Amino acid sequence: DTGVSQDPRHKITKRGQNVTFRCDPISEHNRLYWYRQTLGQGPEFLTYFQNEAQLEKSRLLSDRFSAERPKGSFSTLEIQRTEQGDSAMYLCASSLVTQGYNEQFFGPGTRLTVL
């Protein structure tokens, strides 16, 4: 499968614990995005990388959230001291930026439940 993959698919944690999610983009895609989707809503942008550089962060991304893409390939999203309001589906997407615009391809998501 050459699509975007995310791990784990589901995560249940207790409030106050730290969690980390991984995203593997489509090979050679240079741009990687993180979105959050809550029930009944469309995805909301969190942050994106071009290669290893984090170029933009949403105001939704509080200081408890951190994302990395150390080698310009896979990315991790860490949430520290989780809160019940962090419960959501976390989606990763990737795209290849060349001349013109190429669409974003999404992974299956990681569903986080904070008890």
Place this chain on the structure above:
Amino acid sequence: AQSVAQPEDQVNVAEGNPLTVKCTYSVSGNPYLFWYVQYPNRGLQFLLKYITGDNLVKGSYGFEAEFNKSQTSFHLKKPSALVSDSALYFCAVRVPSGSARQLTFGSGTQLTVLP
């Protein structure tokens, strides 16, 4: 700031009938517009995009959408609905330049095709 409105939370249509899922947008400048579909427990799948050129764009699975600049709309259409088209549909917008590289999504429309 860019925004997308999907005025209908739910659309029901009989199999074989034409379907329309509505989307209006607000953005400064010329928009890039997208439709994605989401099946249960899966990520978003790209259907089609409007970047420039012909206002009628054709996409995957027989779907098409018409860009209407004066009405700031980008409605999704299909001439003959299938039961398998039942899913959650999201419209999204992006500006072609500037710092806002992310997609802004609408809240989604649940399409149900009745046999």
